[in-house]
Amino acid sequence: MEGSLWRYLKAYRVDCVMGPLCKLIEATLELFVPVVMASIIDQGVRNSDTPYIWRMCGVLVLLGAAGLGFSIAGQFFSARAAVGFSGKLRSALFAHVQSFRYAAMDAQGAPTLITRMTSDINQVQSGLNMALRLFLRSPFVVAGSVLAAFLIDVRSAIVFAVVVPLLCLVIAGVLWWTMPRYKQVQAALDKVLGLTRENLTGVRVIRAFGQEDAQVARFAERNEDLTARQLRVGAVSAFMNPGTYVLLNLAAVALIQQGAWRVEGGAITQGQLVALLGYMTQISVELIKLANTIILSSKALACAARVESVLRVDGAMPAPDSPVAAPARAGVPAVEFRDVSITYPGGGASALSGVNLSVPAGHTIGVIGGTGSGKSTLVNLIPRFYDVTEGAVLVNGVDVRQQDLETLRAGIGVVPQKAVLFQGTIRENLRWGNPAADDAALWAALEAAQAAEVVRGKSGGLDEPVEQGGRNLSGGQRQRLTIARALVRRPSILILDDSASALDYATDAALRTALRRLDWNPAVFIVSQRAASVMHADRILVLDDGQVADLGAHAELLERCSVYREIYESQFEPSRKGGEGA
Helix, strand or coil: CHHHHHHHCCCCCCCCCCCHHHHHHHHHHHHHHHHHHHHHHHHHHHCCCCCHHHHHHHHHHHHHHHHHHHHHHHHHHHHHHHHHHHHHHHHHHHHHHHHHHHHHHHCHHHHHHHHHHHHHHHHHHHHHHHHHCCCCCCHHHHHHHHHHHCCCHHHHHHHHHHHHHHHHHHHHHHHHHHHHHHHHHHHHHHHHHHHEEEEEHCCHHHHHHHHHHHHHHHHHHHHHHHHHHHHHHHHHHHHHHHHHHHHHHHHHHHHHHHHHHHHCCCCCCHHHHHHHHHHHHHHHHHHHHHHHHHHHHHHHHHHHHHHHHHHCCEEECCCCCCCCCCCCCCCCCCEEEEEEEEECCCCCCCCCEEEEECCHHHHEEEEEECCCCCHHHHHHCCCCCCCCCEEEECCEEHHHHHHHHHHHHHCCCEEEECCCCCCHHHHHHCCCCCCCCCHHHHHHHHCCCHHHHHHHHHCCCHCCECEEEEECCCCCHHHHHHHHHHHHHHEEEEEEEEECCCCCCHHHHHHHHHHCCCCCCCCCEECCCCCHHHHHCCEEEEEECCCCEECCCHHHHHHHHHHHHHHHHHHHHHHHHHHHHH
């Protein structure tokens, strides 16, 4: 296991000691069984001493009962340590991922993080459980059996001395080949899971463009690659059991032959030969257990390294040493961009370049431009989802990089492009904006977001269930509820990132009217590709390929900005001309 992961196991140190200890006591009791069997044969059966046989059978029962008790205790302690450790590790990994900035999340990828948090940690849990139970017990039984064999008869025990190293050599060879390939199998699994997630998320697009067969073929290719890797590793791993059994059976044949001569010569008794065979059987069972444990542990180590690689990612936004408070002040812009440029990691060209913009409190700014012009990038800089490459973004006159991140975002309401709702009720989703909001505040936000009628139309009202992702709601209903969720916070800065794309023009117009009437006068950023959504804003920022094409009111931009005029005419002129022709 990776070194830095041990800290999550510290709370279970007692379990980590008690588990193997109980298994060692069980193994010790098991080592006495062949000795008792030998005494039954040599003394009870040979002398026809029935009472002695019954007494020794009672001893066997006691050994079995005691061994069962210690075995159950050992498995309990081992399971509690493994499950507790995996729970703490999963919680730590989830918390760490939650701290990731957008850039780190983009670099890691959602499918990879999901695999680390589920499949990989489950493998680590299973490997730790088996290691605590068998990593000491199995070698102890093997060593104890070999020692007992030498105490019974040195010449017969030479078979043990030969076969045990050969078995270890076979196991080591298999593990040497398979361990690095288990990492490759997990990487191939990541690709399959990533493709699966992509297809399930974009199933409507796939069907709309008739790409079902192409996606099935693509999935089959990656699935076949994963299957082939698993079969190659599994084939070599599967060689371990028959390989060890062949050696053990050959050893048993040699032991019986050697032991028969020794019994005939009077060097050992029949009971001792049976005891030697019993120890050989114990060795075979324990070595198979140990081999399977090592395979499972090798998978667990590979998965632990993958989990550790995510935990080592420093994905959190750098926090200022001394955060500066930034309350709203008269005469100070709510948001200001000063020569802002940003380049995404590995992006090559700048997503934004040389942006200057000042937005007073209470003003509405429309942001418009073609696809990929940098509209979402611009507004994502305000709550510091990304850091600028050059320049500075100021909120209430203070650089966002100098402010406490939680305090900064508490004053900003963000409605992202994709309307995301969480499983629960409408009330619970709205209170993400303000956990202390009462029903009056919730209904006020719903009215402003044009979502009140949506909620009133539900039988449960505010307590109407919401399925995961809001699947039981239409696209327009989800968008209006996400806008209401942002308004519940009563933010000083409200960002609507193309969040009204599913609304009809009448609802969109009613929403903009309601936003202008908000009593706390937030600075509002409306990002849209619809000219109708931004044309009534105080000013409109036109972006073109990451640069500011122009900034001004609707009428001014129609006269002097060709980019804005082209967008406007593409949306309005055809309908007007069609009406004139009719």
